[in-house]
Amino acid sequence: xxxxxxxxxxxxxVRLEAGPLSNAQRAALDAWLAVDEKRHxxxxxxxxxxxxxxxxxxxxxxxxxxxxxxHEREEEADWDEEPTPAxxxxxxxxxxxxxxxxxxxxxxTAFQAFDGPRTAGGPQAEIATxxxxxxxxxxxxxxxxxxxxxxxxxxxxxxxxxxxxxxxGEAWFQVARDVERPFIVEAGAVxxxxxxxxxxxxxxxxxxxxxxxxGVVTAWIEGRETERRRIExxxxxxxxxxMPRVEVAAAPDEVERALAWRDGELALNGETLSQAAAEMxxxxxxxxxxxxxxxxxxxxxxxxxxxxxxxxxRAAAELVGARVVIESDEIRLLPAGP
Amino acid sequence: xxxxxxxxxxxxxxxxxxHEAHLRARLRHMAASEDEIDDIVQEAYLRISKLDTxxxxxxxxxxxxxxxxxxxLQRIRRKRIVRIxxxxxxxSLELEDDVPSPERQASARxxxxxxxxxIDDLPERCREIFTLRRIEGVPQREIAARLGVTENVVEGQAxxxxxxxxxxxxxxxxxxxxxxxxxxxxxxxxxGQY
Numbered sequence: 001x002x003x004x005x006x007x008x009x010x011x012x013x014v015r016l017e018a019g020p021l022s023n024a025q026r027a028a029l030d031a032w033l034a035v036d037e038k039r040h041x042x043x044x045x046x047x048x049x050x051x052x053x054x055x056x057x058x059x060x061x062x063x064x065x066x067x068x069x070x071h072e073r074e075e076e077a078d079w080d081e082e083p084t085p086a087x088x089x090x091x092x093x094x095x096x097x098x099x100x101x102x103x104x105x106x107x108x109t110a111f112q113a114f115d116g117p118r119t120a121g122g123p124q125a126e127i128a129t130x131x132x133x134x135x136x137x138x139x140x141x142x143x144x145x146x147x148x149x150x151x152x153x154x155x156x157x158x159x160x161x162x163x164x165x166x167x168x169g170e171a172w173f174q175v176a177r178d179v180e181r182p183f184i185v186e187a188g189a190v191x192x193x194x195x196x197x198x199x200x201x202x203x204x205x206x207x208x209x210x211x212x213x214x215g216v217v218t219a220w221i222e223g224r225e226t227e228r229r230r231i232e233x234x235x236x237x238x239x240x241x242x243m244p245r246v247e248v249a250a251a252p253d254e255v256e257r258a259l260a261w262r263d264g265e266l267a268l269n270g271e272t273l274s275q276a277a278a279e280m281x282x283x284x285x286x287x288x289x290x291x292x293x294x295x296x297x298x299x300x301x302x303x304x305x306x307x308x309x310x311x312x313x314r315a316a317a318e319l320v321g322a323r324v325v326i327e328s329d330e331i332r333l334l335p336a337g338p
Numbered sequence: 339x340x341x342x343x344x345x346x347x348x349x350x351x352x353x354x355x356x357h358e359a360h361l362r363a364r365l366r367h368m369a370a371s372e373d374e375i376d377d378i379v380q381e382a383y384l385r386i387s388k389l390d391t392x393x394x395x396x397x398x399x400x401x402x403x404x405x406x407x408x409x410x411l412q413r414i415r416r417k418r419i420v421r422i423x424x425x426x427x428x429x430s431l432e433l434e435d436d437v438p439s440p441e442r443q444a445s446a447r448x449x450x451x452x453x454x455x456x457i458d459d460l461p462e463r464c465r466e467i468f469t470l471r472r473i474e475g476v477p478q479r480e481i482a483a484r485l486g487v488t489e490n491v492v493e494g495q496a497x498x499x500x501x502x503x504x505x506x507x508x509x510x511x512x513x514x515x516x517x518x519x520x521x522x523x524x525x526x527x528x529x530g531q532y
Contacts, residue, residue, distance in 0.1 A: 005500050006501065007497075008502055010497045010498075010500040010501040010504060011493070011494075011497040013497075013500060014493055014496045014497045014500060015493065018493070020479050037384060038380055038381075038384055040384055040388070041380050041381065041384030041385075041386070041387050042380065042381035042383070043352075043387070044346075044347065044350060044383050044384075044386065044387040045355070045380075045383045045504065046500060046504060047347045047350075047351075048347050048348075048350035048351040048354065048355050049355055049500060049503055049504050049507055050351070050472070050500060051347050051348050051351030051352070051355075052355045052356065052453075052507075053354070053453055053457075053472050053503060054351070054472060087482075103528055138473075144348075158482065174348065198345070213341065213345060213393070214345070214349075233393045234393070252340070253340065256340055256342055257340065258340070259342070261344065262342070262344065263344060286347045308521070327379040
């Protein structure tokens with residue numbers, strides 16, 4: 001295996017992680033990959049190694065030393081121990097002063113982090129995104145969150161449970177496995193619980209939508225705990241206090257499309273122009289306006305950058321035969337004139 | 339269900355990368371050369387990179403080992419490895435059970451030490467930039483401004499840090515410690531046979 005392939009893969013991995021590639025970069029990457037199939041594997045490895053190190057972000061620089069010290073002491077004890085069940089409150093108390101966190105069965109242990117603009121939120125943290133902002137961040141328990149535009153959430157991580165209150169908007173969570181501490185998202189009256197899972201919650205009119213990408217969650221309405229409903233990977237659920245039942249439907253491709261915002265994209269597959277514009281408008285100050293109802297019912301297919309409403313307008317106009325009027329504060333789509 | 343590339347990468351980072359060193363140790367136990375080990379591991383990652391989704395995989399470590407085993411078998415069939423005792427050694431690529439042993443759990447926690455040591459061992463400039471970017475999440479542009487260098491330099495140093503990280507992932511104290519334990523057990527078994 002050529003060391004230089006790994007070196008080149010490392011550079012590409014760093015670039016891919018930094019943000020969307022330009023067309024020229026994308027072409028260069030495709031050309032690089034095309035030379036030898038093995039490069040696909042090398043690139044995956046490099047990108048995965050970055051993701052692996054990223055989990056250290058949950059620790060924050062100062063706590064890294066302290067956490068390592070604790071681990072080293074613990075590990076010495078472990079080698080002499082009889083095999084014990086995976087969990088152990090004994091180990092937790094050993095970590096006095098540091099909020100203990102999920103122990104993945106195969107994987108990672110993380111700790112309380114500092115409350116700082118760059119590092120993960122502490123065990124109690126409030127996070128808010130502005131219009132068009134999409135933020136990925138680690139949580140104090142080792143979970144990862146991707147927070148969508150105009151959203152607000154409050155993180156409350158305790159020794160016996162982990163609560164996230166989604167006050168506004170939408171967020172996706174990759175939950176660090178911890179059977180001792182359920183991870184629960186509260187969105188209005190809606191409750192969603194996971195053990196080791198990846199899922200998103202989006203507040204909508206009267207309720208919340210849940211999309212599961214990995215594992216299983218259970219969801220219910222506060223006060224109706226006996227009516228919990230399982231939602232599995234590839235399925236979407238909708239809950240509302242006004243509805244008698246939780247609606248769950250398997251829709252794997254739709255689930256993935258609906259989460260394209262994590263990569264800064266809107267993935268449309270037959271949504272109407274009005275629906276698409278409403279989605280784009282979540283991400284931009286300059287709003288798309290479609291006054292003509294017939295035009296609004298036209299269907300759109302494609303991937304669009306959420307932060308480029310002009311590009312979307314032009315592309316959509318081409319697709320449905322409309323025209324675009326761009327003004328300083330809004331972008332209007334109109335039927336093509338006679 | 340197709341998963342996004344980002345989800346798959348994240349899964350591989352959590353469920354495959356941590357076990358690479360142990361896999362390599364097992365392959366070394368089979369007396370494969372370093373070049374062969376590199377090829378086998380690379381092929382395993384290649385196969386994983388072709389998956390549409392990883393949602394169905396319950397145990398990443400088991401999947402990784404099983405994939406490597408399949409790669410080895412393929413190489414034997416194509417006569418790339420010619421060793422008489424290889425087939426017997428294939429057993430060492432089987433996982434005995436899914437339950438993490440205390441040793442394996444301890445090594446999972448040792449990952450923390452690995453990452454810290456790895457970052458500490460980076461050359462000065464590289465470590466600074468890698469820490470700013472990866473641990474503190476500072477955007478590339480801001481690092482460049484802060485340190486008075488071009489973004490290209492920042493990118494280059496981040497890539498260099500990743501390069502060294504990749505080398506270190508292949509070599510691991512915890513993995514070797516584990517291997518010694520297993521080797522000890524193996525020796526005891528052999529004695530019992532005679």
